[in-house]
Amino acid sequence: MDLRGRAFSSVYRLRVLLMLFHTTAGIMAEQEVENLSGLSTNPEKDIFVVRENGTTCLMAEFAAKFIVPYDVWASNYVDLITEQADISLTRGAEVKGRCGHNESELQVFWVDRAYALKMLFVKESHNTSKGPEATWRLSKVQFVYDSLEKTHFKDAVSAGKHTANSHHLSALVTPAGKSYQCQAQQTISLASSDPQKTVTMILSAVHIQPFDIISDFVFSEEHKCPVDEREQLEETLPLILGLILGLVIVVTLAIYHIHHKMTANQVQIPRDQSQYKHMG
Template structure:
């Protein structure tokens, strides 16, 4: 048996190369990512879309800020003091992402990749008294920042790339098939190697759906966060109380009117016996 390696003809090599090229091109064409932040009337709000096979599979709208503590030298150049950088996710950011049946991911980069945000979403099934129910949640946040970037970090002692991560995160919990919507600010702590240097991520005006989008570029039914529901209840409470009080007053007046009418139609019996002779 001849075990010597046979050379692949050039025509076959070209055919293999073309097949690989078209396969890669097809895979790349299946997924698209778009930054639609320019469509928002809010200059601080970003809109990101991930599409696969020509259909939206992940949509995210939100404002994001990061409060990052960092060390600088005191005026005596002996002691260290802590400053705070307030970093906003700015428009024009580069976006990447992927969609899966039970796991989706959004990645955002800005200021020449000095900052990078990664958000991981998972969909899970749970057994409840009503039977199995599926929900999705934000399970992990990772933020990478470069403290040598001079716009937000001035005279940082530990200039360079730093990575912070969420710890046992379960946020934005939403029933499967719905989008999560919340106007209120939400705070997520991101831990670093230094316990004293915890980064705070602040999300607001959030509208996200990483799974089960039915219509292209359109969110499914909203699932409002508890804070927004509480605020809406507090806003509507005076109206509810006013309507309830008005209903009680109308009901009492109606009862009084009916009672007065029934009483007026009854024969009045004289209290003085002398008046009986006038009756008849």
Template sequence: MARITAEQEVENLSGLSTNPEKDIFVVRENGTTCLMAEFAAKFIVPYDVWASNYVDADISLTRGAEVKGRCGHDESELQVFWVDRAYALKMLFVKVTPSGARRGGADSGWMWAEAAARFPHPDKLPGRLTRASSAPQESHNTSKGPEATWRLSKVQFVYDSSEKTHFKDAVSPGKHTANSHHLSALVTPAGKSYECQAQQTISLASSDLQKTVTMILSAVHIQPFDIISDFVFSEEHKCPVDEREQLEETLPLILGLILGLVIVRRGGNEDGLFTSA
């Protein structure tokens, strides 16, 4: 089982985001950033009410949330709590070798310690999170091998249906846990960050009569491993949806430019023929 011996700090920098729905979380180890995550998260939670079979609660991750985390050689965790811990989001990231094996045990990173101490805040905060330069530098929290990747391996969402803001007239209110199963999301080459503006959904099986909770992520930029320096994302690996949308946006411009060049060249040739005649 992996042990975390280094001193770790966690920061909620959501106030720096111009998007009111997006949160920014940073985990630092021994004064160096080892995990960064920017994303907007929403949960669609079905629950039973007296008046009908069930209705959906729409729960968004809010600013000012309590955040915890840890960084490991090939496993990293992010934990977020909000509304007086009525809601908790826990995410496990793993780094995978080409053979698919990890150095840690199968569940060595899936430990959620509620008694973890609060982390001190660093004296200086960055103006914003940035992209890393292309210059080679020594990286922190690295174990990259040839063609290694990292991914989001597990998600757990804990919610309390007795919380009155989102749940109205719930039958048998109480705490429930929703977990992912066989999850392999946000797959990214080691040494890169994952970026995706498009919405992505993850289904979670709830302990509340086997209901399905839907987690919706958007405006995602995450890097749980191989961070070069403080508050700096490495080169981004874009999701296929973003790449396709970017191609759809640029393709008409490229075709228009080519068509314009063809028209100009054809017009020049016709002028030359007319002059020579």
């Protein structure tokens, strides 16, 4: 092989190596995920982190429960009755994720993949009276469950895998650059592939940020949900009213004290005019 042929062969091998490197890096970037549930003091809460290029791009911390209706035979083995399975997202679940400029995704699997949760987040710009504003939101939830799993589903009729999806979802709306935080329970309804069944997803103790994370493993400024803000106001309002009442009492006592002191220092003019001769 001449010098030109060897050079071409070297360049070709280099290109192949670069392609393999980029492909591997892409796969590794998508799979850079961690379940940090052990750091939470709440045994029902999971903490998930997705990292790309060596830094955090998505963080999610929440507790999740799914209420799933399913059919079983009645005692006469003719009629069907509906039972409910309460399925909680268990700690130590398997997690996958991906990050994008305007779209990010979190996937969680547990109980040997009998259950899978997918949460899709999108970031959008809107024109407002104050100018363009960017927000992000939870745009889609998908929950896959297997009613052959006997821990939660007992004697299920037509057991098998079913998929429950959200429709036209716009939840957890948050200004861009901030994280969403909500301690209160939030309910999302999902339409199941099991006919005439609706799965209820209950989220609580939520803290999520799928975009624009500045510091590794650190949430940005919190955007609290309206329910938490209202509850916080209800908790602090009695304290504020008490402080105002106390201030009013103090001011009233101070005015009374000053008025009393000024009155005591004034010369007392006798009402009986016969006493005027003793004055002077």
